[in-house]
Amino acid sequence: xxxxxxxxxxxxxxxxxxxxxxxxxxxxxxxxxxxxxxxxxxxxxxxxxxxxxxxxxxxxxxxxxxxxxxxxxxxxxxxxxxxxxxxxxxxxxxxxxxxxxxxxxxxxxxxxxxxxxxxxxxxxxxxxxxxxxxxxxxxxxxxxxxxxxxxxxxxxxxxxxxxxxxxxxxxxxxxxxxxxxxxxxxxxxxxxxxxxxxxxxxxxxxxxxxxxxxxxxxxxxxxxxxxxxxxxxxxxxxxxxxxxxxxxxxxxxxxxxxxxxxxxxxxxxxxxxxxxxxxxxxxxxxxxxxxxxxxxxxxxxxxxxxxxxxxxxxxxxxxxxxxxxxxxxxxxxxxxxxxxxxxxxxxxxxxxxxxxxxxxxxxxxxxxxxxxxxxx
DNA sequence: AAGTAAACCAACCGCTCAATC
DNA sequence: CGATTGAGCGGTTGGTTTACT
Numbered sequence: 001x002x003x004x005x006x007x008x009x010x011x012x013x014x015x016x017x018x019x020x021x022x023x024x025x026x027x028x029x030x031x032x033x034x035x036x037x038x039x040x041x042x043x044x045x046x047x048x049x050x051x052x053x054x055x056x057x058x059x060x061x062x063x064x065x066x067x068x069x070x071x072x073x074x075x076x077x078x079x080x081x082x083x084x085x086x087x088x089x090x091x092x093x094x095x096x097x098x099x100x101x102x103x104x105x106x107x108x109x110x111x112x113x114x115x116x117x118x119x120x121x122x123x124x125x126x127x128x129x130x131x132x133x134x135x136x137x138x139x140x141x142x143x144x145x146x147x148x149x150x151x152x153x154x155x156x157x158x159x160x161x162x163x164x165x166x167x168x169x170x171x172x173x174x175x176x177x178x179x180x181x182x183x184x185x186x187x188x189x190x191x192x193x194x195x196x197x198x199x200x201x202x203x204x205x206x207x208x209x210x211x212x213x214x215x216x217x218x219x220x221x222x223x224x225x226x227x228x229x230x231x232x233x234x235x236x237x238x239x240x241x242x243x244x245x246x247x248x249x250x251x252x253x254x255x256x257x258x259x260x261x262x263x264x265x266x267x268x269x270x271x272x273x274x275x276x277x278x279x280x281x282x283x284x285x286x287x288x289x290x291x292x293x294x295x296x297x298x299x300x301x302x303x304x305x306x307x308x309x310x311x312x313x314x315x316x317x318x319x320x321x322x323x324x325x326x327x328x329x330x331x332x333x334x335x336x337x338x339x340x341x342x343x344x345x346x347x348x349x350x351x352x353x354x355x356x357x358x359x360x361x362x363x364x365x366x367x368x369x370x371x372x373x374x375x376x
Numbered sequence: 377a378a379g380t381a382a383a384c385c386a387a388c389c390g391c392t393c394a395a396t397c
Numbered sequence: 398c399g400a401t402t403g404a405g406c407g408g409t410t411g412g413t414t415t416a417c418t
Binding site: 015016035036037038050051054058087088089090101102105109 | 403404405411
């Protein structure tokens with residue numbers, strides 16, 4: 001049995017994506033929404049396999065993606081989630097809405113693994129219990145402890161329950177639903193948030209810690225934004241199904257900021273709520289867990305500033321992230337499970353950052369299970 | 377300045393799973 | 398009920414950039 005690879009066709013292009021390809025893909029998705037990837041190459045004329053299109057979209061082109069500059073807070077969440085979930089990057093990414101699984105995976109492999117290895121080497125012989133916090137560098141190098149396995153199982157149960165809830169369309173009123181956010185909403189009311197202008201917000205090269213890749217297109221989203229702007233202004237003929245959305249696209253580019261406000265009043269109201277809840281809960285969690293946070297900082301000696309990133313974040317960044325959150329939420333239902341709806345992020349973060357409370361893990365599991373049970 | 381190693385990350389590959397035929 | 402298909406996930410690779418000698 002086994003499925004033949006989708007990319008072994010002759011004539012399928014590989015390697016880095018060009019701006020033109022991105023434009024084609026983005027405009028197609030703007031028009032039709034993400035999904036049905038099989039039809040994307042044929043409908044767009046892209047010489048890419050469907051897999052490659054999906055990957056390009058989810059890992060790079062999708063709005064609301066934050067790139068580079070992992071904050072200490074994010075680092076800690078990744079470390080703890082990795083300890084809990086193992087290398088299940090998609091699950092981990094679901095708790096970091098602005099990060100892709102690929103990004104988190106890369107960051108883990110290139111930064112955190114080494115960092116933890118170093119720290120572990122420093123603490124070696126003193127604090128072996130930290131193995132379960134990912135200090136082994138690779139949680140799969142050693143047999144999973146019983147407790148860890150159980151937690152993993154519990155998480156699986158929770159996720160299964162959540163999936164079932166979604167399948168049964170049992171919605172919470174204050175949570176954006178993967179089922180209530182219709183495609184119509186995406187393509188009409190929410191479409192402005194999908195605007196390519198997001199590149200300028202979400203991928204700010206000036207804030208990047210790594211200024212390289214300047215000549216590499218794939219790493220410079222600003223190029224896409226510029227290209228798309230020009231493209232939309234000049235309305236070139238691209239091998240995409242051209243409709244009157246071209247004009248819409250151009251309008252969207254020029255009125256991006258206004259449209260964000262529009263979203264607050266239109267279909268984006270739900271997404272706005274989520275955007276707020278995501279950012280505020282994060283900050284709330286920070287204040288609620290300052291002690292644990294500090295303990296964590298002191299334990300790991302991360303080169304973090306005294307204040308958390310969420311506090312040091314400028315107003316502009318907050319706004320930008322908020323806008324990004326909105327856009328992110330609009331597509332989240334198609335790309336990621338929305339676990340925040342089941343376990344409040346603040347609670348999760350509290351648990352994640354609370355190293356000093358040994359029962360915190362069980363508490364969260366119990367609560368999450370209760371939440372899941374409450375939905376039935 | 378040139379060569380080399382290390383770091384980084386986008387993209388690919390192969391697998392699994394669920395839905396459909 | 399088995400085969401096929403589409404989609405998603407995690408591991409890995411390869412190209413590019415940066416740091417070091």
